[in-house]
Amino acid sequence: xxxxxxxxSASVLVAFLVLATGSVQAQCRSFAKNKCVPQLAPYKFNExxxxxxxxxxxxxxxxxxxxxxxxxxxxxxxxxxxxDVNWKxxxxxxxxxxxSLADKPKTHFDLKATSTSQMKVVVxxxxxxxxxxxxxxxxxxxxxxxxx
Amino acid sequence: xxxxxxxxxxxAFALLVLLSACGGGTEQETLNVDEGQPNGVEQARLESxxxxxxxxxxxxxxxxxxxxxxxxxxKNILNDVNNVDKYTSASKQALNLGVYGADLSYASVFNxxxxxxxxxxxxxxxADRLGxxxxxxxxxxxxxxxxxxxxxxxxxxxxxxxxxVDRYLKVNDRESTSALxxxxxxxxxxxxxxxxxxxxxxxxxxxxxxxxxxxxxxLISLLATYxxxxxxxxxxxxxxxxxxxxxxxVKIGGGQPTSSTQADGIIVVGNDGETAALTxxxxxxxxxxxxxxxxxxxx
Numbered sequence: 492x493x494x495x496x497x498x499x500s501a502s503v504l505v506a507f508l509v510l511a512t513g514s515v516q517a518q519c520r521s522f523a524k525n526k527c528v529p530q531l532a533p534y535k536f537n538e539x540x541x542x543x544x545x546x547x548x549x550x551x552x553x554x555x556x557x558x559x560x561x562x563x564x565x566x567x568x569x570x571x572x573x574x575d576v577n578w579k580x581x582x583x584x585x586x587x588x589x590x591s592l593a594d595k596p597k598t599h600f601d602l603k604a605t606s607t608s609q610m611k612v613v614v615x616x617x618x619x620x621x622x623x624x625x626x627x628x629x630x631x632x633x634x635x636x637x638x639x
Numbered sequence: 640x641x642x643x644x645x646x647x648x649x650x651a652f653a654l655l656v657l658l659s660a661c662g663g664g665t666e667q668e669t670l671n672v673d674e675g676q677p678n679g680v681e682q683a684r685l686e687s688x689x690x691x692x693x694x695x696x697x698x699x700x701x702x703x704x705x706x707x708x709x710x711x712x713x714k715n716i717l718n719d720v721n722n723v724d725k726y727t728s729a730s731k732q733a734l735n736l737g738v739y740g741a742d743l744s745y746a747s748v749f750n751x752x753x754x755x756x757x758x759x760x761x762x763x764x765x766a767d768r769l770g771x772x773x774x775x776x777x778x779x780x781x782x783x784x785x786x787x788x789x790x791x792x793x794x795x796x797x798x799x800x801x802x803x804v805d806r807y808l809k810v811n812d813r814e815s816t817s818a819l820x821x822x823x824x825x826x827x828x829x830x831x832x833x834x835x836x837x838x839x840x841x842x843x844x845x846x847x848x849x850x851x852x853x854x855x856x857x858l859i860s861l862l863a864t865y866x867x868x869x870x871x872x873x874x875x876x877x878x879x880x881x882x883x884x885x886x887x888x889v890k891i892g893g894g895q896p897t898s899s900t901q902a903d904g905i906i907v908v909g910n911d912g913e914t915a916a917l918t919x920x921x922x923x924x925x926x927x928x929x930x931x932x933x934x935x936x937x938x
Contacts (some may be wrong), residue, residue: 517810524802535794538697538801553692556853557908558704559846582896582908589906603901605909606892607850633692639703639748 519544519630527568527634530598534564534636542632545573550615553633557604564636566599567591567614570629578614578633593617693861695821696854698741699798701828702748705835708843712749716834717742718827718937723761725938729769730871733816734936736765737823740801745831747794752787759783759797766804769816774803815869818862822875823936825858829882830933833926842914845922849915852886859883878932885924891915 519542528536541553557563567578575593580600582588588610591597612633619627696704718738726732743758759780766775779800786792808817829851836844859879865872894912901907917925 517806520806520810535699535703536798536802537694537700538798538805539694540802540805541692541694543692551692553694554857555694556696556850556857558850559909559914560707561704562905580906582898583910584896586896586898588898588908600906601904602906602908605897605907606912607846607853607915608896608908608910609853610896610908635694637700637703 519632522570522630523568523632523634527566527632530566530568531564531634531636534562534601534638537635537637539635540632541634542630544628545576545614545616545631546626546628547573547616547619550613551631551633552611552613554609554611555635557602557608557610559604559607561604562638563602563604564599565589565602565612566634566636567612568598568630568632568634570631572627573616573629573631576614576616576631578612581611581613583609693857695825695858695861696828697798697801698737698744698824698828699748699794699801701741701825701832702744704847705745705828705832705844706748708847709839709841710832710835710844711839712745712751713835713838714746714751714754716831717745717754717758720757720761722937723764726765726768729816730819731936732765732769733819733871734823734875736762736769736804737820737825738827738933738937739765740820741824741827741831743797745828747790747797750790752790752793755793755797756780756783756787771804771807774807775800815865815872818865819871819875822858822862822879825854826878826929826933826936829925829929833922833929836922837926840922842916845917846915848922848925849889849891849917852883852889852891852915855879855883855886878935882925882928882932885921885928889915889917889921 520540523540523542541551543551545551555565565580567576569576575596577590577592579590580588589600614631614633616631718735723735723739726735739758739762743755743762746752746754746758763772763775763780766772779796782796783793786796804820805817808814808820829848832844832848832851836848859876862872862876862879867873890913892910892912892915894910896908896910898906898908
């Protein structure tokens with residue numbers, strides 16, 4: 492009887508975690524769709540969702556290809572609970588091409604590619620200042636728009 | 640506030656015509672797709688990829704690149720709408736949802752609205768069978784029908800639908816289905832590009848086909864993060880690996896990266912390497928291989 496009850500509790504916990512994970516991802520996507528995609532205008536969203544829940548001290552990165560002759564807008568969209576984050580665009584030699592630091596944040600930049608280039612956007616959330624046991628996680632989305 | 644009464648019958652009739660235009664019309668039973676709990680491998684994948692993303696060009700972006708490169712529209716190379724009822728397994732449905740999605744993007748970007756509507760109804764049928772009808776429903780078709788004379792609005796609806804289907808699959812732990820849809824769309828995009836280049840081979844088109852070496856690498860990296868035991872994904876991996884072998888000697892520029900900032904703040908990036916290009920032999924080999932893979936998906 493006790494084993495059955497434990498199994499039931501474990502199943503409920505697993506089901507809750509799965510639902511919670513799906514719900515968090517759904518919220519992150521809704522946030523990106525409603526708050527970030529409109530800011531890409533007049534560029535057309537490339538339909539690629541690069542987003543996740545991050546906590547202070549965590550990092551995310553995405554490899555991007557910019558095709559020759561094309562114009563792009565690159566945007567990092569962050570849920571307000573995280574405050575401002577640091578992010579940068581680096582080339583294939585790891586040279587910083589663009590950087591936005593939390594103390595002087597920018598949400599996006601526009602880019603033209605004269606030849607096809609592979610670059611990387613790296614986002615990192617600064618650690619929280621002060622002593623607090625509360626760890627806030629929030630959605631960070633790296634979005635790209637292109638001109639047709 | 641002013642309320643307008645609209646007669647919905649013409650729209651309903653148009654939807655009926657569209658649905659009957661796609662496929663032979665024999666309704667099939669919806670397949671039950673396993674929506675079970677993520678297993679250990681999948682859980683590890685979810686954790687390990689939480690902060691690393693692979694950006695695969697969407698069918699719409701690929702079609703727009705092809706158009707800029709001088710590609711022409713050829714409806715004869717697209718998947719026959721009558722094939723839609725042949726896809727009874729969940730993996731074929733997912734692959735062909737991607738295939739029809741790419742055909743839809745190609746037709747829409749080239750402003751062939753009527754064909755766009757047929758491909759939309761095909762994609763919707765497959766989405767229904769995959770249980771994704773909440774992300775792709777009659778109101779989507781209705782909105783497209785109303786926007787068929789406004790290309791930009793139509794492209795926005797298609798973009799939004801692609802996003803919603805992908806979102807639904809990922810949020811509901813059906814990432815393998817989402818991955819197969821992405822593979823189907825990417826393969827169809829390369830198939831269209833190589834077929835168009837076969838008829839009219841411009842240096843720009845060859846360049847774009849050569850550059851798919853990059854997105855192919857990203858797609859293979861993405862699939863490597865999924866469950867090894869899924870036979871459909873395993874088969875897709877083998878298909879992509881066979882293409883990657885043909886791309887091994889394709890040169891895609893390189894050189895030293897360059898960057899500068901214009902007075903208006905726009906960043907200009909590039910490199911001092913040569914432009915990507917394909918030899919005739921490489922183009923033929925890739926064209927034949929991708930056609931064989933694509934035919935195995937649509938038949």
